[in-house]
Amino acid sequence: MEKEKKEARNFIEAIIDDDLARGKVQQVVTRFPPEPNGYLHIGHAKSICLNFGIAKKYGGRCHLRFDDTNPEKEEQEYIDAICEDVRWLGFDWGSHLYYASDYYEDFYKYAEELIEKGLAYVDDLSAEEIRAYRGTLTEPGRVSPWRDRSPEENMTLFRRMKAGEFKDGEKVLRARIDMSSPNINMRDPVIYRIKHASHPRTKEAWCIYPMYDFAHCISDAIEGITHSVCTLEFEDHRPLYDWFLDHISIENHPRQIEFARLNVTQTVMSKRKLLSFVSEGLVNGWDDPRMPTIAGLRRRGFTPESIRAFAEAVGVAKANSVVDSAMLDYFIRDDLNRRAPRVMAVLRPVKVVIDNYPEDKVEWVEAENNPNDPGAGTRKVPFSREIYIEEEDFMEDPPKKYFRLSPGREVRLKHAYYITCTHVDRDEEGKIREIHCTYDPASRGGWTPDERKVKGTLHWLSAAHAVRAEVRLYEPLIREGEGEFDNLINRDSRETLTDAFVEPGLKGIDSGRHFQFLRLGYFFSDPDSSEEKSVFNRVVGLKDTWAKVSQ
């Protein structure tokens, strides 16, 4: 019998179940609230899967809302990219696409309400002075000399701020809470500042902009969000959000739940650092296959399914943690193993001449497209006297347990014949020119009537038929280990192989296709591919037991 009664539930879902059971909420509404100041990365993917996942699980809805309250850092390009990434990940916000900037009038109205109630004031202190007055972690702050202006005066000043009568930084609006609170967020936080800047959406309509803390909680409330899921660093802000919502005329008061953000080994999860990678040219843009951005992962060849499975597997909790990147590798392999057709490619070719094979003969051997999926069918691959094999599949003087090709050794060419190495032809510098072999005509298809065992099986390509391709291999941008961040940056994280070859069937292949290059790994045809030259990214290598053994 099935036994899936034990449905995995994280602590957030436990809270939601409880709220539902107590009748606190009838419908679950969540949201994913990015600031459009950069591209989304794998850490955001976890949050997206969490928020949209919860909505789906509970039959509720999840909004996509841009927290665009800082016009100096935000751009339309980022808005478009974020929408594309969320959609690609497989989530649908339906008609629920919102912007904090849609609520600017509301925020303004609520700010005036606080002023009327004597709960907000216009402060003339400079940024430096405000910082000095704020106190420290262990000492209370001091009140601003402007803290006791009358509501009328504050209202007049605030309206003049809005009207553009002051320069940037000349005045701010602050909440009047408690300068001696042990929670620094409660020490009269700034809620509006003057920025004479053009906003991607509201353009020149405003010269005062609300701070995140003020805008965010009100946006959630306006949208009817029931559960505001966010990361741990906002835990200290919750009392502030509660204060705002308790002091303005608004009905809904979402419950905020904080979880630990995702960290992955050898992976940069800071938008600031990722932006510097882009601007300093360490990578070729936000969608460079080495980037942990969703756009980068997509171009590398990751699938939405694999990322969702990964997000599900890492779980949700409150403990800071760093997930082993091997986990991500596992889920993309797991997914591609099921769907990627097998094909042969030789990345670093070395020529093999089969001396007893007829000069001009070509045989088309049958090859299965996916041994794990009989429905995937078969294809024909050309075989001839001269072939390419992988450089590392031959060793003149092999260590023990090496069961690839070496002098006197017999191996199987996948789908084709058994060959035995007779001798090696080298040039003056000692570099291999050709490896000479003989083949056993009785072994066609890859087995013999005498059923003798051949331990090694190699992939290969008929030299005359092989199609040249470019293959790009990637390593993590960050090296393993500890130390100064800059010293860990891998400035040689991409290797471009321009002399690789693939099966003739891949000539002119479309971009966006997944393959398993037999024995090498999973590859993805890059958008840089053209009619003349295909370009493949290595998504991830196959697990390589030999690499471990040979060390």
Next chain:
RNA sequence: UGGGCUGUAGCCAAGCGGUAAGGCACGGGACUUUGACUCCCGCAUGCGGUGGUUCGAAUCCACCCAGCCCAGCCA
């Protein structure tokens, strides 16, 4: 040395007073026309530490230790 939060295996993570799930990694074996996949097996007398309560504690209490976050007119 203020406030908030967190410590369960190498890495994630269940567990909610009844005797330590699961995944990744790792090790061993089987299978193999991919050294892949798949399949078996192994992997915490132990839950940050010390006391206490209890017939019984990872779960409750006390104290201690360690780590993370907060002093933007960023989000």
